[in-house]
Amino acid sequence: MDCVYLTSRHKTLVLVVLFALGDVSLEQASGQVQGSDNRQNIVHGTVVNAVTHEPVGRALVYSSDNRFATLTDGEGHFQFTLPEANLDMGTDSVFQIQSREVSSLGNVSGPSWLTARKPGFLDDPNESPQAEPYPGEDLTISLMPEGLIKGRVLVSASDLAAGIDVEIFARQVQDGTLRWMPRGSIQSNSNGEFRFAELLPGAYKLVTHELMDNDPADTVPGRQLYGFPPVYYPGVADFSAASTIQLTAGQTFQADISLLRQPYYPVRIPVTNAELNGGMPIVVSVQGQRGPGYSLGYDAGKKRIEGLLPNGNYLVGAETFGPNSSTGVLHIAVAGVPVEGPSMVLSRTSSIILNVKEEFSETNGTGSASWSDGRRTFSLHGPRLYLQVSVEAADDFQPQHGVTIRPPIGPNDDSLVIENIPPGRYWLRLSSSRGYVAAASVGAVDLLYQPLVVGPGSTEPIEITMRDDSAEIEGTVAGVTAQPAMTEGMVSRLSPPRAWVYCVPLPDSPGQFAQLAVGDGGKFQSQTMVPGVYRLLAFKSPQANLPYRDAEAMRAYDAKGQVVHLSAAQKTSVYVQIISHNE
Structure with missing residues (x-):
């Protein structure tokens, strides 16, 4: 097959062409330059199914900058032969497509990251979606089979409902807390069918949007109006009672929904x-x-x-x-x-005062800062210099207002006030650039572990205690080795963490959640830990969906990780094992 040359302006087109050329076998990628075989570096690996661990053939493997791309062979293997960084061939990358080969030529080094894609598969949430290649190292990139939820919307046993909006909600972790989050909606087709694709394993719920019946016979002024109220799968009255669909990797779930036509009545509330x-x-x-469903307007x-x-x-x-x-x-x-x-x-919504008690052993303060409203500039003093406080809705479908400490209203305003908090239950989120929050309470309620309940006109102040006798931790994660040594011709680049350690306070124990990056040799450390008892969990990749604020959900880790007691102003050394997602 004749060579086709594409400049760097066509990088995206190359990726499309790889999928489109069904008659061309693209099983290996080579950066071979004529007459320079002795200056080559080889990167190779395998793309596997994250569930079955079987190889995934004809998956697209490409670099983050789109300079390198290939399809895996029937055994899921791929290989790149890369030119060295000191090739003097100009600054433009050139792509060469040949039978069984894609070449990247030019004044370039190897790819920084490699990613795999294939229709019907998703990034493995238990692994990093990007693999860092090193010549001679055998890479493994895992892909998760997508889940599907599909079904039909019916008005009766035989009549299909077209044009009905069906919305899907997923149980996801947000800031360590499990919440029901909207994932999108789709309209049923002319056959009443709907389909949600590219779903990861997890918990889901379905609800239809209400729809008024536009039958001309029923829209005459003065006649009774009809509509189709929301239906919470499989057919219950509200979102909390709806069935949870537990979807596994690669599963297809059939969810048929039946609507019920009902009379609607005018509502007017002054x-x-x-x-x-x-x-x-x-x-x-x-x-x-x-929960989602019904609506009125103002x-x-x-x-x-x-x-x-x-x-x-x-x-x-x-x-x-x-x-x-x-x-x-x-x-x-x-x-x-x-x-x-x-x-x-x-x-009126509530305003709550924060009283901060400082128990610092160091008295040198935290420097200076100022705040401006565009017309005046005020110097900040005391806790305003280091303490950040916000409230976060504790219940599903409770509006998130992003309420924080009110800015100063004058040059001597050192008061800390959270304004405009609607009634509801909230988690108090506190962070500090000086010391740590040792206690936070309102009345007898410990706000580090229990939600703040705000009613109409709530005024009881929040009491906060600050300390600076932080604990220190240093440790090693077993099985994490140093990255391969640089060879001649390789270009140095920043290396990502080799693993992650999550420090989760045990229930009813002082402490504050922390995420620590693990470097070469499995080493990690922190000098600013809040004293308390923690469970340390180590993973190869970031765990965005770790429900560390949910004591019930964290029971799944009771037999995992390492429990450590971090004492004030003391250093503790630990040794932690990596947790496999198969455990």
């Missing part, structure tokens, strides 16, 4: 004392259970919440934003007739 600075979102919860001209709902019991919530933000809730029951009132009265 709102008093609303000061709008950015709209008024309305949240409708079925039987008081938060008419600012008429100063009322209005819309349509089927029969049922609902909790309607409203919220305004800005310096005078306010919230309100109202229980209503729809029972075969329109709902008129009662009125919703909005209440």
Whole structure:
């Protein structure tokens, strides 16, 4: 086959061509330059199925900069023969496509990272998606078979529903906490079918969006209106009661959903004392259970919440934003007739004072800093220099407001106040650039382990104690070796961590979660650990989905890792074993 030369402007096209040329066997990649065989470096490896560990043939393996690419052979093998970095061939990379070969030529070194792709497969969440190649080292890149959830939306046993929005939610970890998160929606086709692809193993739920029936016979003014309320798979009344679909790697799950046509009735709720600075979102919860599904809107001209709902019991919530933000809730029951009132009265959101007690042994402070509102500049003093505080909603589908400490309102304002907190349950998130948070409480509630409950008009202050007698830890992760030595012609580059150590405080123990990078030889250390009892868990790759704040979920690791006690102002040495995702 004749050679085709592509400049670096066509890198993306090369990747497409590799898949498109079905009649060309692209099983090896070679950077061979005529007459320079003695200056070659070889990188080779295998792409495997993360579940069965069987080889994956005809997977695309390519470098992060798209300069190198090849398809694996029938045994999942790939190989790159790379030119040395000192080749004097100009600055433009050139791609050469030949039968069974893709060449990358030019003044380049080997690829920084290699990644694999194949339709029907995803990155293995238990391994790094990018492999760092070294000449002579046999690489293994694992791919996870995708999961599928598909089904049909039916109006009756024989009638299919087209154009219905179906939304999928996944149970995911966010900042160490398990939450139900939206993953997208899709509309059923003309046959009532829907399909969610590229799903990793995990827990999922399905819900349909409500839809009004647009039958012309039923849209005549004065006639009864009908619609299709949300359905929570397999057919329950609210999101909390919906079945959880436990999807395994490569599994296809069939989920058929039946809709029920119901009468809808007008709902009108007057709102008093609303000061709008950015709209008024309305949240409708079925039987008081938060979750997606029903909706109402706010008419600012008429100063009322209005819309349509089927029969049922609902909790309607409203919220305004800005310096005078306010919230309100109202229980209503729809029972075969329109709902008129009662009125919703909005209440101001809460502001909570933070009292900080410093128990520092070092008195040299943390330097200086200032804050500006664009017109005036204020010097910051005391805890404002080092303490960051925010509140995070503790419950699923509770709005995340990103509420933090109020900026200073004057040159001598050293007060710490969190303003505009709507009623609800919140986790208090604290971090400090000086020492650590030894205690945080409101009344008898320990806010390091229990949520902050905010009601209308809550004013009880939060008490925080700061200390600086941090503990130190140093250790070794077994089985982590140094990276291969640099050979002549290789270009030096920053190396990623060889593994990760997660320090998870045991339930009811002082301590603060920490993630530590592991270097060559398996070494790791930290001089700023909060004293307490920890379980140390070591993994080869980052664990973004580790639910370290969920004591129940972390029981799966009770027999794993190393438990250590870190004492104030003391250094502790540990030895930790790598945890395999197969354990």
